[in-house]
Amino acid sequence: MKEILNLSLIEARNSLSKGDFSAVELTQEYIDASLDVKELNCYNTFTPEHALKMANLSQEKLNKGEGRLLEGIPIAVKDLFATKGILTTASSKILGNFIPNYESTVTQNLWESGAVLLGKVGCDEFAMGSSNETSSFGNVFNPWSQNKSSKLSPGGSSGGSAAIVSARGSLASIGTDTGGSIRQPSAFCGVTGIKPTYGRCSRWGIVAFASSLDQAGPITRNVSDAAMMLNSMVGYDPKDSTSAKKDKIDFLTYKNNLSLKGLKIGIPKEYQVDSMSNEILSLWERGSSWLKSRGAEIVDVSLPHTKYALPAYYVIAPAEASSNLARYDGVRYGERVSGEDLSDLYSRTRANGFGREVQRRILIGTYVLSAGYYDAYYKKAQKVRNLIVNDFNNVFSNVDLLLTPTTPSSAFELGTQIDPLTMYMNDVFTVPASLAGLPAINIPSQISSLGLPLGLQIIGKSFDELTLLKVASHIEEAAGFNATPPQMAKG
Numbered sequence: 001m002k003e004i005l006n007l008s009l010i011e012a013r014n015s016l017s018k019g020d021f022s023a024v025e026l027t028q029e030y031i032d033a034s035l036d037v038k039e040l041n042c043y044n045t046f047t048p049e050h051a052l053k054m055a056n057l058s059q060e061k062l063n064k065g066e067g068r069l070l071e072g073i074p075i076a077v078k079d080l081f082a083t084k085g086i087l088t089t090a091s092s093k094i095l096g097n098f099i100p101n102y103e104s105t106v107t108q109n110l111w112e113s114g115a116v117l118l119g120k121v122g123c124d125e126f127a128m129g130s131s132n133e134t135s136s137f138g139n140v141f142n143p144w145s146q147n148k149s150s151k152l153s154p155g156g157s158s159g160g161s162a163a164i165v166s167a168r169g170s171l172a173s174i175g176t177d178t179g180g181s182i183r184q185p186s187a188f189c190g191v192t193g194i195k196p197t198y199g200r201c202s203r204w205g206i207v208a209f210a211s212s213l214d215q216a217g218p219i220t221r222n223v224s225d226a227a228m229m230l231n232s233m234v235g236y237d238p239k240d241s242t243s244a245k246k247d248k249i250d251f252l253t254y255k256n257n258l259s260l261k262g263l264k265i266g267i268p269k270e271y272q273v274d275s276m277s278n279e280i281l282s283l284w285e286r287g288s289s290w291l292k293s294r295g296a297e298i299v300d301v302s303l304p305h306t307k308y309a310l311p312a313y314y315v316i317a318p319a320e321a322s323s324n325l326a327r328y329d330g331v332r333y334g335e336r337v338s339g340e341d342l343s344d345l346y347s348r349t350r351a352n353g354f355g356r357e358v359q360r361r362i363l364i365g366t367y368v369l370s371a372g373y374y375d376a377y378y379k380k381a382q383k384v385r386n387l388i389v390n391d392f393n394n395v396f397s398n399v400d401l402l403l404t405p406t407t408p409s410s411a412f413e414l415g416t417q418i419d420p421l422t423m424y425m426n427d428v429f430t431v432p433a434s435l436a437g438l439p440a441i442n443i444p445s446q447i448s449s450l451g452l453p454l455g456l457q458i459i460g461k462s463f464d465e466l467t468l469l470k471v472a473s474h475i476e477e478a479a480g481f482n483a484t485p486p487q488m489a490k491g
Contacts, residue, residue: 004029005168005489009073009225012171016062016072023062023072027055027116030074033489034118034169040141040487042164044079045087046119054116061114069232071114076164076173079120080127081107081216082205086117090207091135092125094328094335094353104205105237106174106216113232118170121160125355126325127181127209130426132159133414134357142189142411143167143485144452152411152452155185155426161219162189168489172220172229176206178213179313180430183457186219186442187406190453190483192476193219194226197463198437199244202237210320211242213313213434223443223473227251230465246463254469260294263471266301266399275425276408280454283446284405287456290478291403291471299399303391308384309432314424315368315381316435321358322365328353360420385435392436392459401471402459404429406442410452433459441472445479453483 004026007015016023031048051074058072082088082100089095103111111117124134131153132140140159142152143166154163158175162185165173175182177195186193194217201216208214218229230251237243267288272281292298328334329346335353339345354362368377395402408428417423433440439462442455456475460468 005033008221009171010228013070013073017067023055023058023116024052026072027051027074030118030170034164036489037143037167037169037487040143040163040167041138042076042121042140042160042167042169043119044089044091044122044137044160047086047117050086051116051118058114058116068112068114069228070110072116073114073171074116074118075110076118076121076161076170077107078123078158078161078173078175080123080176080207081174082207083107083117083120086120088120088207090126091123091137092353092355092358093136094349096136096335098334102205105202105239106206106233109235110174110232115232121164121173123160124157125358126207126321127157127176127178128321128357128361129156130184130423131414131417132156134355136355139414143487144190144411146451146486151414153188153414155188155411157181158219159185162186162191162193165189165191165219165221166485167487172218172225174216174229174233175219176214176216177434178209178317179434180427182217182219183406183430183440183442184426187444187453187455188411190444190481190485191219192222192226192441192443193217194230194441194465195434195439196230196234196465197244197439199242200234200246200463200465202235202240202243204237204239208324210317211324212320213317223469223476224252226441227254227469244463249466251465251469254466254473258470258473260291260296260471260474263296263401264299264399265291265296265471266299266395266402268301268303268306268395268402268404270303270306271404271429273408273428275428276405279448280405280408283454283456284403287403287445287475291474294474294478301395301399301402303388303395303432305384305387305391306432309388309435310424310428312381312384312388313427313431313435314364315377316385318361318365319369319378320365322362322369325358325362388432389436392438396461400461400467404457404459406430406455406457410448410450410454429457438462439465439468441468443472443475443479444481445475446481447483453481
């Protein structure tokens with residue numbers, strides 16, 4: 001038998017069913033593994049005692065032959081999902097003492113499937129960032145850093161979610177993706193991350209960044225594990241007005257027909273940007289060859305309004321953020337700084353509780369929504385968003401999926417991308433699919449000349465995650481990515 005930490009989620013679940021080890025033993029292994037990589041600073045809140053209680057309950061279920069889909073599987077949760085009785089901070093000082101008395105729908109679905117909570121992992125403050133440098137709890141470090149003096153970004157905002165899975169501190173994790181916050185950190189950390197179609201997973205109980213863009217998704221070690229996690233996470237939720245009324249499906253059925261014959265894969269020319277390295281361009285070409293050799297037809301396509309995606313996103317997302325974050329005022333919950341009057345209390349609390357990047361985006365959002373600028377910025381950005389959606393609709397009338405790089409570079413050193421505009425360019429390949437609400441996945445595909453993982457992205461049609469997963473599994477198999485980071489739990 002493989003060492004426990006090397007088992008995939010599905011392999012671990014099968015071993016639990018056979019009684020090769022208990023849920024408590026598995027959970028203890030991952031508690032120890034998480035402590036082994038403590039220096040990566042993945043956890044905002046670590047909950048080993050709670051995890052062992054959940055594992056004991058799971059083992060009782062297994063002993064009775066009543067094991068559920070994820071029975072006994074230890075996972076980490078981005079600190080953006082409300083967890084009843086457990087600190088939920090959004091990596092922000094303003095929510096530093098917030099303990100919800102309710103559970104998010106997605107995490108509730110996972111607990112009802114038998115999953116075990118190891119803890120809440122770090123992210124950029126309110127999910128606003130591409131590097132994990134905006135957290136009030138300090139940086140999460142990428143386990144692919146070659147030594148302890150080199151500190152690589154794990155990506156953002158779900159950097160803690162990607163880093164803990166990559167470092168073998170958790171079997172899987174969940175994150176949120178607004179403009180690439182699952183896919184980009186997954187690429188930087190060499191793991192699989194999928195953003196489902198907008199509306200596939202409930203947003204209820206997730207601390208909101210941009211409500212028309214936020215979507216929960218899993219981060220795992222491979223495509224099959226991601227499908228398994230999705231099975232437990234998705235579902236219609238009447239508490240969420242943006243939740244899609246779709247019948248539940250078994251995402252693992254993508255394996256029922258793995259043939260790529262007849263599938264058309266589009267290669268959008270607009271994704272060949274100047275900031276992309278030759279290594280990533282070469283990987284992109286190789287990815288096309290892999291799919292072509294397996295029966296798919298490769299088609300050059302155009303998404304003409306792609307160049308406007310980033311500017312549109314960085315108008316729309318801050319506008320929605322400024323509205324969503326207006327509720328944090330120091331009155332009902334979270335940080336409170338006393339003031340001379342109510343208005344002074346608001347301003348002092350928000351000035352002290354929000355970090356610089358959050359403040360920057362609130363100010364941008366408030367500006368573009370203000371009288372005299374609404375039409376010039378926000379309304380225009382929404383028109384551009386519609387054009388981008390139309391581009392995808394036109395392309396998907398001729399092809400089934402799109403293949404692109406996930407990021408324009410591999411993971412960068414923390415502290416090197418000081419200019420916000422440079423930082424925002426990390427999202428250049430992920431933002432368009434987010435604006436269109438489309439499903440997209442990162443597949444780790446190569447180790448760069450610097451010894452760092454590079455990923456390929458597949459973008460699919462709305463609610464066609466099955467085809468997305470099928471094609472992703474072919475990329476996964478062809479790439480044969482099995483590298484592990486220098487800093488990881490040894491077991």
